[in-house]
Amino acid sequence: MQKITIKDIARECNVSLSTVSLVLNNNPRISEATRAKVQESVRRHNYQPNNNARGLASRSSLAVSVVVPHLGHVFADVYFGEIISGIYDQAADDGYKVMLDIANEKFLSTKEYLGLLRSRKADGMLFIGANITDEFPMEFQESAYPFLLVNHFYPKTSLNYLAMDYRESAHKAVEHLVGLGHRHIGLVRGTNTHTGIEFAEAFEDYCIELGIDPQHLHTVDGGDDWDLESGYAATQQLMQKSKKITAIMAGNDRMAIGAISYLDKKGIQIPGDISVMGVDDIHSAAFSSPSLTTIWHDLYELGKQSFKRLLALYKKEITTCQERLPVTLIVRDSTGPVSVIE
Amino acid sequence: MQKITIKDIARECNVSLSTVSLVLNNNPRISEATRAKVQESVRRHNYQPNNNARGLASRSSLAVSVVVPHLGHVFADVYFGEIISGIYDQAADDGYKVMLDIANEKFLSTKEYLGLLRSRKADGMLFIGANITDEFPMEFQESAYPFLLVNHFYPKTSLNYLAMDYRESAHKAVEHLVGLGHRHIGLVRGTNTHTGIEFAEAFEDYCIELGIDPQHLHTVDGGDDWDLESGYAATQQLMQKSKKITAIMAGNDRMAIGAISYLDKKGIQIPGDISVMGVDDIHSAAFSSPSLTTIWHDLYELGKQSFKRLLALYKKEITTCQERLPVTLIVRDSTGPVSVIE
DNA sequence: GGTTTACATTAAAAGGCTTTACCATGCAGA
DNA sequence: TCTGCATGGTAAAGCCTTTTAATGTAAACC
Numbered sequence: 001m002q003k004i005t006i007k008d009i010a011r012e013c014n015v016s017l018s019t020v021s022l023v024l025n026n027n028p029r030i031s032e033a034t035r036a037k038v039q040e041s042v043r044r045h046n047y048q049p050n051n052n053a054r055g056l057a058s059r060s061s062l063a064v065s066v067v068v069p070h071l072g073h074v075f076a077d078v079y080f081g082e083i084i085s086g087i088y089d090q091a092a093d094d095g096y097k098v099m100l101d102i103a104n105e106k107f108l109s110t111k112e113y114l115g116l117l118r119s120r121k122a123d124g125m126l127f128i129g130a131n132i133t134d135e136f137p138m139e140f141q142e143s144a145y146p147f148l149l150v151n152h153f154y155p156k157t158s159l160n161y162l163a164m165d166y167r168e169s170a171h172k173a174v175e176h177l178v179g180l181g182h183r184h185i186g187l188v189r190g191t192n193t194h195t196g197i198e199f200a201e202a203f204e205d206y207c208i209e210l211g212i213d214p215q216h217l218h219t220v221d222g223g224d225d226w227d228l229e230s231g232y233a234a235t236q237q238l239m240q241k242s243k244k245i246t247a248i249m250a251g252n253d254r255m256a257i258g259a260i261s262y263l264d265k266k267g268i269q270i271p272g273d274i275s276v277m278g279v280d281d282i283h284s285a286a287f288s289s290p291s292l293t294t295i296w297h298d299l300y301e302l303g304k305q306s307f308k309r310l311l312a313l314y315k316k317e318i319t320t321c322q323e324r325l326p327v328t329l330i331v332r333d334s335t336g337p338v339s340v341i342e
Numbered sequence: 343m344q345k346i347t348i349k350d351i352a353r354e355c356n357v358s359l360s361t362v363s364l365v366l367n368n369n370p371r372i373s374e375a376t377r378a379k380v381q382e383s384v385r386r387h388n389y390q391p392n393n394n395a396r397g398l399a400s401r402s403s404l405a406v407s408v409v410v411p412h413l414g415h416v417f418a419d420v421y422f423g424e425i426i427s428g429i430y431d432q433a434a435d436d437g438y439k440v441m442l443d444i445a446n447e448k449f450l451s452t453k454e455y456l457g458l459l460r461s462r463k464a465d466g467m468l469f470i471g472a473n474i475t476d477e478f479p480m481e482f483q484e485s486a487y488p489f490l491l492v493n494h495f496y497p498k499t500s501l502n503y504l505a506m507d508y509r510e511s512a513h514k515a516v517e518h519l520v521g522l523g524h525r526h527i528g529l530v531r532g533t534n535t536h537t538g539i540e541f542a543e544a545f546e547d548y549c550i551e552l553g554i555d556p557q558h559l560h561t562v563d564g565g566d567d568w569d570l571e572s573g574y575a576a577t578q579q580l581m582q583k584s585k586k587i588t589a590i591m592a593g594n595d596r597m598a599i600g601a602i603s604y605l606d607k608k609g610i611q612i613p614g615d616i617s618v619m620g621v622d623d624i625h626s627a628a629f630s631s632p633s634l635t636t637i638w639h640d641l642y643e644l645g646k647q648s649f650k651r652l653l654a655l656y657k658k659e660i661t662t663c664q665e666r667l668p669v670t671l672i673v674r675d676s677t678g679p680v681s682v683i684e
Numbered sequence: 685g686g687t688t689t690a691c692a693t694t695a696a697a698a699g700g701c702t703t704t705a706c707c708a709t710g711c712a713g714a
Numbered sequence: 715t716c717t718g719c720a721t722g723g724t725a726a727a728g729c730c731t732t733t734t735a736a737t738g739t740a741a742a743c744c
Contacts, residue, residue, distance in 0.1 A: 347729095347730060347731090348730065348731065349730080359730090359731080359732095360732085360733080360734095363731065363732060363733085364732090364733095366731095367732080391730080391731070392729080392730050392731070393731095394729080394730080394731090395729070395730030395731040395732085396730080396731055396732075397731085398729090398730080398731070398732090399730075399731040399732035399733075400731075400732055400733085401732090
């Protein structure tokens with residue numbers, strides 16, 4: 001328990017502190033022989049460099065802050081779990097720790113998001129889950145601190161972000177549905193995120209571009225929850241708007257599953273009568289009945305890449321990041337050709 | 343951006359470094375006048391002490407590691423969200439940061455749980471969500487590092503824990519149901535946690551103690567998922583086991599809601615024909631139909647208290663912690679007196 | 685008036701690592 | 715033989731606080 005330090009290792013190996021430090025940091029200047037000797041000693045003593053000393057000397061904390069919104073059910077969403085797992089794994093690979101922060105009242109009012117960086121508790125900050133109304137990220141526009149929005153963006157700002165390509169998602173979805181012959185399409189959209197809006201707009205635009213009569217395009221708001229209930233209720237609305245709809249596109253899988261459950265209850269065949277599509281490809285999408293056709297958003301990879309971008313920003317390898325990650329169409333059983341009887 | 347340090351503050355205020363430090367740490371030895379002067383300067387410059395320097399000097403990291411299991415859906419559970427929120431808020435109050443760790447393969451195989459503490463990246467560790475098969479906590483039995491299991495325990499070990507009082511939960515539930523006249527009772531239990539087992543055993547024991555015929559007590563395994571589906575399936579089993587059951591106790595609310603959905607589907611009246619109870623009092627318990635009678639486990643408070651205990655262990659204010667938190671019976675509409683016609 | 689006490693402040697020693705500039709040494713090329 | 719240059723290693727400064735023992739000063743005591 002008496003803490004062992006770099007000094008102890010150095011003494012035992014008959015080398016200087018610097019040498020041990022260089023070995024620890026994989027500096028190639030040290031010969032293989034010395035390196036091996038030091039590493040062996042380190043292993044034998046279970047030596048772990050003191051993180052604070054390291055951070056102090058190297059002027060970095062080797063930690064990033066991951067900020068999640070203060071929703072009661074923030075974690076009640078596979079969404080966050082996947083992204084955080086990705087961030088975590090990549091951070092671990094790069095020797096970084098992940099610090100969790102919740103954007104609650106105190107966090108915002110005390111401007112802790114700045115304090116964290118000022119005090120070097122974190123080298124940078126990732127923000128997952130920006131509602132259209134979130135204000136604090138704006139303060140990072142002029143700031144030199146590394147800050148990155150994960151799967152969100154604010155139009156007309158210089159804020160860094162890495163997000164899924166919602167525009168491409170919309171295109172792939174439209175292509176798939178229109179390709180199956182659907183001409184009367186319902187869209188269930190979320191309205192509280194810029195990505196959601198982007199998706200809905202792109203979806204509508206591309207439908208029209210492919211020749212769908214705007215009159216045959218029916219959009220309803222799924223609300224802010226992106227939940228089964230939202231999808232259920234929105235589908236009910238859609239059904240009242242038009243009897244001719246043969247395909248329903250939901251802004252995420254959970255709303256899509258909610259849509260399925262409504263249609264199922266009403267005895268409507270999927271995809272015989274109506275096709276249903278989602279976005280994300282959450283685990284349960286493959287297990288709904290029928291299994292859900294969706295646009296796969298690789299959120300785990302998004303997490304990993306987000307961390308990488310943040311680290312690159314921190315190291316000044318890049319100075320800006322406003323990127324999109326590709327998406328994949330996953331065809332399952334919830335979509336099919338429109339039935340011949342028009 | 344040119345980092346400002348304690349030295350700058352000291353110079354500007356014409357005091358020594360020590361004075362500034364003492365002010366920062368609310369040491370009462372400093373006069374009001376000096377204190378005010380320093381604080382003003384600190385505020386004006388947005389000065390935040392360097393966390394690494396602070397940690398190095400004070401031999402602590404001011405961070406704790408919160409370890410969650412590596413389940414795909416770890417966060418897909420209000421359970422974790424509530425506890426983590428509690429931990430986070432209390433930690434923030436005490437000036438601590440929360441570091442997130444995931445007990446994945448790498449974390450376990452590289453024994454990072456020890457490395458974190460050795461390297462002083464964290465002052466202590468909280469582990470949420472111990473499956474009966476988790477092995478790594480055992481290594482903390484002889485270790486001097488502060489370690490606390492949150493809402494779990496391992497029988498016959500000296501591992502520190504803070505958990506809800508599942509025994510009391512069982513007692514309150516039994517009292518409630520038996521008090522309503524129920525004599526044929528079904529129990530849906532989870533089998534992969536020691537707390538779940540404890541609850542089930544206590545429930546059965548106390549039923550018998552209150553005079554229930556063991557023959558009239560029917561227990562089925564809800565499996566490891568503690569999910570709606572588990573509750574649904576388990577209830578189906580129960581119904582096959584005995585036609586006389588008038589009350590069903592589920593190990594958690596989600597299984598209880600699953601039970602309700604099964605009974606509902608079968609046209610069985612709740613609580614007219616059968617009463618249903620859960621444990622936890624998750625948000626949706628109040629909104630199920632009928633609203634769910636349950637034992638409230640204040641998980642947010644559990645999170646807060648867990649952090650407090652860990653900090654106390656770290657500061658050696660206590661040397662051990664094997665405590666329970668009280669629970670509360672919440673009577674709603676899913677339970678009622680057994681119907682008179684026997 | 686001299687001595688305690690109490691209070692407010694400070695100097696200086698850690699704390700454990702990274703990093704830069706510099707020092708040997710050995711060897712190839714001239 | 716001498717110069718030049720890798721190569722491998724080291725000394726020492728620096729990172730920014732906390733903390734302890736010491737100092738100075740003013741008020742309180744006998």
